[in-house]
Amino acid sequence: MQTAGPTSWVGRNDSDIAIADRYRLLIDAVRDYAIFMLEPAGYVASWNPGAQRIKGYSSDEIVGQHFSVFYTPDDIASGKPKYLLEVAALHGRIEDEGWRVRKDGSRFWANVVITAVRDDQGSLVGFAKITRDLTERRRLEELEHAHAASALVQQARENEQRRIARELHDDLGQRIAALKMALSIHGAELENALPTQLHAELEAIAQIGAQIDALAVAVRRVAADLRPTMLDDLGLEAALEWLAEDFESRYGVSVKCRLKVSEPDLGAFATTALFRVVQEALTNVARHAHAHRVTIELENDAKLCRLRISDDGVGFDPRSASRPDAFGLIGMRERILQLGGLLTVEGRPGAGVTISADIRLPVDIHPALASTGR
Ligand SMILES: Nc1ncnc2c1ncn2[C@@H]1O[C@H](COP(=O)(O)OP(=O)(O)O)[C@@H](O)[C@H]1O
Ligand SMILES: [Mg+2]
Numbered sequence: 001m002q003t004a005g006p007t008s009w010v011g012r013n014d015s016d017i018a019i020a021d022r023y024r025l026l027i028d029a030v031r032d033y034a035i036f037m038l039e040p041a042g043y044v045a046s047w048n049p050g051a052q053r054i055k056g057y058s059s060d061e062i063v064g065q066h067f068s069v070f071y072t073p074d075d076i077a078s079g080k081p082k083y084l085l086e087v088a089a090l091h092g093r094i095e096d097e098g099w100r101v102r103k104d105g106s107r108f109w110a111n112v113v114i115t116a117v118r119d120d121q122g123s124l125v126g127f128a129k130i131t132r133d134l135t136e137r138r139r140l141e142e143l144e145h146a147h148a149a150s151a152l153v154q155q156a157r158e159n160e161q162r163r164i165a166r167e168l169h170d171d172l173g174q175r176i177a178a179l180k181m182a183l184s185i186h187g188a189e190l191e192n193a194l195p196t197q198l199h200a201e202l203e204a205i206a207q208i209g210a211q212i213d214a215l216a217v218a219v220r221r222v223a224a225d226l227r228p229t230m231l232d233d234l235g236l237e238a239a240l241e242w243l244a245e246d247f248e249s250r251y252g253v254s255v256k257c258r259l260k261v262s263e264p265d266l267g268a269f270a271t272t273a274l275f276r277v278v279q280e281a282l283t284n285v286a287r288h289a290h291a292h293r294v295t296i297e298l299e300n301d302a303k304l305c306r307l308r309i310s311d312d313g314v315g316f317d318p319r320s321a322s323r324p325d326a327f328g329l330i331g332m333r334e335r336i337l338q339l340g341g342l343l344t345v346e347g348r349p350g351a352g353v354t355i356s357a358d359i360r361l362p363v364d365i366h367p368a369l370a371s372t373g374r
Contacts, residue, residue, distance in 0.1 A: 034131040037117070040124050042067050042085055054110075054133045056103030067129070070100045072107070088114040088127055100131070109138040151338040158272060165226040172219050180212045236271045236298075237261045240278055244296060251286045253294055253311075260299040270363045273335040274298065274307055277343075280328050281309040281355050289313025289353065303361055305341075310354035318345040318353075332357075339363045 027035050027048045034051030036044060043066055047059040055062075055070060062069075068081040075081065075098070087094045093115045100110040111132045119125050187205045194202065223229075224246075230239040237259045244255040263271060278296055285291050291313030298307045322329065329345060332355065336343040341359030 032132070034129070036129055038067050038085070038114075038127040038129055040089075040126055042081060042127075045126060051131070054102075054108070054131060055100075061103070070131075072099050072101055075099075084112075084114055085127060088116045089124055092116055097134070108133045109135045147334075147338055150334060154335065154338070155269075161226040165223040165229070168219055168223040168226070169229070173216065173223070176212060176216045176219060180209060180216070183209050183212065231272065231275055235261075235263055236266070236275060237263075239275055240296060240298065243275070243279060243282065244294075247282050247286070247294075253285065253291055255282075255294045255296065258295070258297045258299075262300055262302075265300055265302050265361055266305060267363055270305065270339050270359065270361075273339055274305075274357075277307065277332045277335055277355075277357065278309060280332050284328055284353075285309075285311045285313060288316070291352065300359075300361065305357075305359040305361055307357040307359075308354060310352060312352045315347045315349050315351045315353055317349060318347050 030048060030050045031053055032050060033048075034054045035048045036051050037046040039045050043064060044062050047057070047062055051062075052058055066081075068076050071081050084094055084096060093113060096110075096112045096114075098110060098112075099107045100112070101107055111134050113130045115128045115130075116124060117126050117128055183205065187202060187209065190205070191199075191202055230242050234242075240259055241257055244257050247253065248255050266274070278298075282294065285294055289311045291311035294309065294311045296309050298305075300306070318329075333343045336357045336359065339359045340363060341357050343355065343357045345353065345355050347353040
């Protein structure tokens with residue numbers, strides 16, 4: 001097939017190359033569009049390299065065949081190819097988007113324009129058909145859709161967790177506190193009234209009191225894991241510091257925070273996401289790293305937000321295939337993607353792990369999320 005560049009014919013006069021040939025060369029040079037002619041009844045009359053590239057047939061294989069071979073069985077059954085030609089003949093042109101079939105049976109998402117071609121007398125001589133492969137664009141659109149949907153699910157989960165956290169804290173927490181108080185009051189009265197031989201019983205009651213205290217702490221901790229009220233009350237910087245201190249005291253790993261956060265620039269959605277990413281990263285350090293030290297760095301200005309969490313633990317190779325149920329890193333990546341940012345995981349066996357996220361501000365969040373706040 002000829003792929004003459006424009007310089008090979010521009011500048012020559014019409015006697016060198018007929019106008020029709022120029023068009024032929026032009027069409028043959030096009031790779032990104034399938035451009036071909038159909039006879040009035042729909043049989044393929046010409047073919048270009050773009051058509052070969054997109055649809056897989058060579059010119060020899062397809063010229064003379066009916067163009068319905070490009071359509072899915074469903075479309076053929078519903079008479080779509082014929083219908084498209086009828087409308088093009090009636091109105092001059094028709095545009096369509098849909099699945100088309102390549103020679104090898106694979107499908108691609110096509111944008112198709114069919115234009116009726118008439119001679120000087122107005123009789124139909126055929127159709128010009130231009131097809132573009134939009135599969136990649138459609139895949140990106142679907143991906144964007146999926147991100148938006150998963151952002152909504154994430155948001156719904158956050159809301160639900162916040163509700164449960166409030167219930168736990170306000171209801172269960174208060175009940176436990178009241179129980180403890182009642183036990184203490186009755187215990188104190190008994191202590192004064194009881195003969196000394198029953199003081200062992202009193203000791204047992206005191207033990208129950210201590211267990212109730214531990215229960216209260218556990219409930220508060222579960223509530224805080226679900227939804228750190230600190231994030232609402234004191235903001236991201238304080239909430240991260242609290243997370244770091246809590247982590248230090250729970251796991252004996254030293255955590256250093258370098259935080260310079262401007263919450264108004266980040267917005268509520270990003271604030272929650274960043275908190276969750278740090279929380280998950282610390283959970284991973286506790287579970288996998290055997291680290292001595294962790295550093296959390298977060299800073300932002302009006303244009304950019306940078307987050308880094310690094311540990312000095314055993315490390316791992318992020319390129320190695322991960323377990324199918326390992327959703328921690330996937331979840332972090334997803335949260336940062338929803339903010340239009342990028343999360344990278346650097347690590348080597350024996351050399352710790354660094355998780356970095358760069359987010360451009362202001363965050364362009366899905367309209368459905370804009371109203372839900374945190
Ligand atoms: N800080 C870290 N240090 C060492 N290994 C890590 C660290 N973070 C993650 N990993 C490795 O990456 C894997 C995937 O992590 P993740 O997606 O959070 O799943 P999970 O924590 O449930 O295993 C972990 O199983 C672990 O092998
Ligand atoms: Mg994990």
